[in-house]
Amino acid sequence: MxxxxxxxxxxxxxxxxxxxxPVFSTLDHMVGTQYPTPKNLSYWWNFGSLAGLCLVIQIxxxxxxxMHYTPHTLMAFDSVEHIMRxxxxxxxxxxxxxxxxSMFFIVVYIHIFRGLYFGSYKAPREIxxxxxxxxxxxxxxxxxxxYVLPWGQMSFWGATVITNLFSAIPVVGEPIVTWLWGGFxxxxxxxxxxxxxxxxxxxxxxxxxxxxxLALHQHGSNNPxxxxxxxxxxxxxxxxxxxIKDAVGVGAFLIFFCFFLFYAPNFLGHPDNYIPANPxxxxxxxxxxxxxLPFYAILRSVPDKLGGVLLMFGAILILFLLPWLDTSKxxxxxxxxIYKQLFWVFLIACVxxxxxxxxxxxxxxxxxxxxxxxxxxxxxxxLMPLVGWFEKPLKLPASxxxxxxxxxxxxxxSKA
Amino acid sequence: xxxxxxxxxxxxxxxFGLAVPAFAAGTEVTPPTQNWSFKGAFGTFDRAELQRGxxxxxxxCAACHAMKYVAFRNLTDLGFTAAEVKALAATFEVNDxxxxxxxxxxxxxxxxxxxxxxxxxxxxxxxxxxxxxxPDLSLVAKMKDHHRTEGSGADYIRAxxxxxxxxxxxxxxxxxxxxxxxxxxxxxxxxKPLNDDQVTYADGTKASVEQMAHDVSAFLMWxxxxxxxxRKRMGFKVIVFLIVLTGLFxxxxxxxxxxxx
Numbered sequence: 004m005x006x007x008x009x010x011x012x013x014x015x016x017x018x019x020x021x022x023x024x025p026v027f028s029t030l031d032h033m034v035g036t037q038y039p040t041p042k043n044l045s046y047w048w049n050f051g052s053l054a055g056l057c058l059v060i061q062i063x064x065x066x067x068x069x070m071h072y073t074p075h076t077l078m079a080f081d082s083v084e085h086i087m088r089x090x091x092x093x094x095x096x097x098x099x100x101x102x103x104x105s106m107f108f109i110v111v112y113i114h115i116f117r118g119l120y121f122g123s124y125k126a127p128r129e130i131x132x133x134x135x136x137x138x139x140x141x142x143x144x145x146x147x148x149x150y151v152l153p154w155g156q157m158s159f160w161g162a163t164v165i166t167n168l169f170s171a172i173p174v175v176g177e178p179i180v181t182w183l184w185g186g187f188x189x190x191x192x193x194x195x196x197x198x199x200x201x202x203x204x205x206x207x208x209x210x211x212x213x214x215x216x217l218a219l220h221q222h223g224s225n226n227p228x229x230x231x232x233x234x235x236x237x238x239x240x241x242x243x244x245x246x247i248k249d250a251v252g253v254g255a256f257l258i259f260f261c262f263f264l265f266y267a268p269n270f271l272g273h274p275d276n277y278i279p280a281n282p283x284x285x286x287x288x289x290x291x292x293x294x295x296l297p298f299y300a301i302l303r304s305v306p307d308k309l310g311g312v313l314l315m316f317g318a319i320l321i322l323f324l325l326p327w328l329d330t331s332k333x334x335x336x337x338x339x340x341i342y343k344q345l346f347w348v349f350l351i352a353c354v355x356x357x358x359x360x361x362x363x364x365x366x367x368x369x370x371x372x373x374x375x376x377x378x379x380x381x382x383x384x385x386l387m388p389l390v391g392w393f394e395k396p397l398k399l400p401a402s403x404x405x406x407x408x409x410x411x412x413x414x415x416x417s418k419a
Numbered sequence: 420x421x422x423x424x425x426x427x428x429x430x431x432x433x434x435f436g437l438a439v440p441a442f443a444a445g446t447e448v449t450p451p452t453q454n455w456s457f458k459g460a461f462g463t464f465d466r467a468e469l470q471r472g473x474x475x476x477x478x479x480c481a482a483c484h485a486m487k488y489v490a491f492r493n494l495t496d497l498g499f500t501a502a503e504v505k506a507l508a509a510t511f512e513v514n515d516x517x518x519x520x521x522x523x524x525x526x527x528x529x530x531x532x533x534x535x536x537x538x539x540x541x542x543x544x545x546x547x548x549x550x551x552x553x554p555d556l557s558l559v560a561k562m563k564d565h566h567r568t569e570g571s572g573a574d575y576i577r578a579x580x581x582x583x584x585x586x587x588x589x590x591x592x593x594x595x596x597x598x599x600x601x602x603x604x605x606x607x608x609x610x611k612p613l614n615d616d617q618v619t620y621a622d623g624t625k626a627s628v629e630q631m632a633h634d635v636s637a638f639l640m641w642x643x644x645x646x647x648x649x650r651k652r653m654g655f656k657v658i659v660f661l662i663v664l665t666g667l668f669x670x671x672x673x674x675x676x677x678x679x680x
Contacts, residue, residue, distance in 0.1 A: 268650070
């Protein structure tokens with residue numbers, strides 16, 4: 004293999020290296036001219052590469068922040084202020100990291116909903132979907148622990164509330180919480196271990212991302228039509244077509260990111276986190292970061308603590324069953340008139356959960372939270388299997404190139 | 420698919436629109452929005468306003484409130500020269516030590532010193548303030564930024580400082596507390612801190628309660644977010660660059676994809 008590929012490159016230095024270490028051909032097969040891709044991917048397919056970019060931004064800014072941060076209850080808050088005031092461009096690094104976390108979740112949520120709409124979880128991409136969900140779970144753990152590190156009021160109380168959830172487990176709940184804390188309350192041992200794990204998990208995510216890409220390359224990207232590529236006329240090389248299309252997405256995403264970063268850096272955070280952690284003063288309401296609000300709403304819509312915890316974790320775990328809960332053979336919602344409508348209802352339910360999660364669980368907010376929670380699970384457990392059986396899908400095009408040529412040329416790129 | 424894009428934008432707008440008031444809940448009265456000079460994409464601090472605000476802080480607030488994250492050297496941001504800052508710092512006494520005899524000692528302040536706190540610790544502070552703890556003011560403009568609009572923390576501080584009123588009929592104010600329109604729960608331990616002509620401004624500005632409240636609120640915004648101007652200046656350059664870059668990427672994409680058919 005190396006022999007064949009080393010001849011492919013003209014530059015003698017590249018050739019020399021390639022003959023000994025086939026990095027260039029490997030890259031060319033991963034994201035280059037040798038990776039065939041469906042020719043009709045829309046801009047919704049940009050969010051995978053954007054998620055990768057977010058991960059890199061978080062790791063790079065995080066590593067530099069660690070050079071100035073002190074993981075100790077007495078010094079953590081001060082060290083963050085030191086970064087904000089005294090470290091050269093420390094404010095930029097810290098705002099990039101804090102807002103970058105929100106951007107990462109925005110991108111990943113769009114990426115997940117893209118998968119839901121176009122049926123990207125269906126055979127033969129089930130493991131690809133599972134690996135994505137594992138990345139999502141790791142991201143949630145990482146983000147939660149990262150939010151604790153500045154040791155502000157919301158850091159402390161958020162950590163207290165979330166770790167206390169484990170006390171709902173019968174019999175062993177309390178010992179588990181003590182074990183998680185490393186003591187009898189959230190304190191310095193908790194901060195230290197969260198710091199350690201917050202540094203570790205992103206690299207675990209990198210590992211799972213590589214597996215995610217490996218699984219992706221096995222059968223290639225799904226596409227807006229949800230039908231398999233039938234031959235070379237349906238495919239184009241990843242480079243230059245999708246490298247340049249991803250570059251457009253990166254530019255647009257960075258503009259969005261920079262708007263928050265430079266003009267509203269605290270909009271997505273909670274002001275109480277500028278108050279140093281105080282175990283003796285509980286904030287009026289403890290809310291997690293916005294990206295956890297839907298799950299927080301599910302947790303609080305159940306009157307029973309253990310029930311709420313189970314339902315909250317169930318909300319994510321249920322996504323692992325999707326390849327089997329969705330009984331339709333048609334991937335793309337484009338050809339599924341009923342599922343297509345339900346997709347939007349589901350999205351509205353998720354928005355409703357986000358809304359309810361940010362308010363105290365009483366009155367209208369509690370009702371909205373409960374209705375949306377019921378719909379969330381009904382969507383997956385009842386509607387998805389039934390719709391798959393009873394829905395009559397539209398006629399699928401014979402091939403991607405046939406569908407693309409029927410519409411005006413170049414439509415593949417403008418779809419979205 | 421146009422429809423889908425629209426609906427996505429709608430959903431995103433809905434998410435943000437709905438999420439924002441979620442954080443603003445509470446019993447607080449919304450403070451009136453002020454037209455701060457630091458607002459907007461090109462906002463800058465008004466140096467004269469900050470200097471007046473610092474004077475109010477130094478002569479009034481600093482009697483009880485600490486500001487431990489701000490150093491004298493930072494005051495050059497307000498338009499003071501390095502020599503002025505050095506002279507100013509020297510008028511303060513700071514604790515240092517231990518010296519070679521193992522004793523703590525007092526010395527005149529240096530530019531690199533942080534603002535000295537009025538009390539050695541929280542207990543001492545509470546003992547002198549009827550059990551209440553005047554919070555450190557370094558970040559107060561950010562920790563009170565409840566409405567997520569720019570400058571709402573400063574709006575709140577200004578409203579609070581001018582919000583001392585007689586309690587409405589039927590409202591009982593607790594022992595040692597004061598009625599304030601904007602304080603959550605309306606009962607605040609801090610007595611009315613500002614009265615007309617409490618300070619004599621060096622630049623001759625009339626020191627009304629409103630003026631002092633306005634100046635010190637702007638100063639506290641600077642204290643909480645001293646890099647605000649750098650941030651906005653850099654942001655404008657970066658975003659203009661990114662718009663050009665994205666435009667070039669987009670044109671390159673059009674050209675590359677045109678070859679496809």
